[in-house]
Amino acid sequence: MVEITAGLVKQLRDSTGVGMMDCKKALAETNGDMEAAVDWLRTRGLAKAAKKADRVAAEGLVGVVTTGTSAAVVEVNSETDFVARNEQFQSIVSNVAKLALDAEGDVVKLGEMPFPGTGHSVSAEITEAVAKIGENMGLRRTAHVSVGNGVVESYVHNAVKTGLGKIGILVALESTGDKAVLSTLGKQLAMHIAATNPLSIDPEDLDQTVVARERAIILEQVKESGKSAEIAEKMVDGRMRKYFEEVTLLAQTFVIDGETKVRDAIKNAEKDAGAPIKLTRFVRFALGEGIEKVETDFAAEVAATAGVK
Template sequence: MITASLVKELREKTGAGMMDCKKALTECDGNIEKAVDWLREKGIAKAAKKSGRIAAEGLSRAAVEGNTGVIFEVNSETDFVAKNDQFLALLDTIQAALFANKPADMEAALACPCEQGTLEEVITNATATIGEKITLRRFAIAEKADDEFFGAYMHMGGKISVLTVLKGNEDATVAKNMAMQIASMSPIYINRDEIPADVIEHERGVQMNIMKEDPKMAGKPEQMLAKIIEGKISKHFKDQCLMDQEFFLNPDQKVSQFLKENNAEVRSFIRYAVGEGIEKREENFAEEVMSQIKG
């Protein structure tokens, strides 16, 4: 069954019209990823958006101590609570626990000892006193070598956080610029060598199907078509690769050129946007009021 919520999700991913989305889902038996490709192949949608709707509230944080960096996200139900002093103090507690214990996974993180018990108990107590569900959604710990350096940046107080490791010229401005670039342009990979082969093959298949639907391509030599397809694949992944992106402070310059000029190299990066990929529960207050009256 093709539900309204499924159609809505596809519209948000592709920007295509409601009827086109419904048809795509029908043609693809309700499979949303296949429906995205179907719309692209028909020329109705250019591409899926890189991230889902940002819905959940809370804050993320990136911090550095010596050769260790941490980045984590804590979710709350409302933005109001995320600005609460008690919530901010909880972030301090989580940060200290992550640095002190360097847990390997979420289970180990929640078991970290704090002054008030385990980290899980501290979060549970915060949930009880604040009155909203508070969760440590994810975290990562990065270690750097002595000849490497960190770039950390938090946008809007932690709505987006970035932790990146660089090598070469240890310039605080270069490091911050790279972290800001990643925050604003949300790359997925450092360069094209990092893109998995199956991801490239999937995109090649999509582009080949788009070609088949284009009457202008009919009768063109295979070598020419192959070259056009490779060009389209390259263009598709351009904004997903940090090195190929336009530098946000100078659109005439690529990030790779900026780094080369400054004798620096990005070794890794992690970017958290609060709530990405989480579907927020939709509330119909009129229906809620009516149900309470009837009850």
């Protein structure tokens, strides 16, 4: 039997773009025959999937699962919104979201977990789906939220099915109060977060790099107004307070009534809940956020293909 060396595996990987473990298995199955190994990968759709891996996948679905005191959210991407309406793809995302409860926010662990009823991993299932559906796909990220006492509520915006949509929100409320009151408040807060996209719960939780950059920008703007240093500093402080009101959740105006601050809405709910309520965490996944989408000129592509100058 031919020894399957690291060099052989690397050579096959470089020529196909397929993962190391799949390349090693292909070479083992074909007794080290490089051409036969390529064919082995192609018959299983793996080489085909690799060729699509450099295409931008910024569409897809966000999946959410809640269990009362814990919840998980995942983002699985595809190239087009059309695939997001595919029942096979929707089923994959739903199952991955359920598994994410045990992955507890670890996307690598989630990718390695057994996919139900297949005998292979989540990552392998997605790879097979790439070959079957014909688009690049990927498990991008996951998050997990839990409480000791209280509830974790969720909201899915632009839902295509229960727990699947374009934006997924998780909200964790710690409290020993009435669960029905907590649940209603949690759902309202989740809808608010979907609409306003706060950066943190309060100013103390904000990324200090972001805060420093915002302050520097405002300071430069104020300097250009020609005000004295003392007045300029007061103007900067005032604008920073306004900035915190806009980007931190507790200081925002509650979209449910358009009047109350979120912190006051939570305080008001404590009366009905019969106990203090603490908003301990929220997570907001918006599909494709942060992914650089390549803008293409379709007419130019057609002209180039036709040889038109």
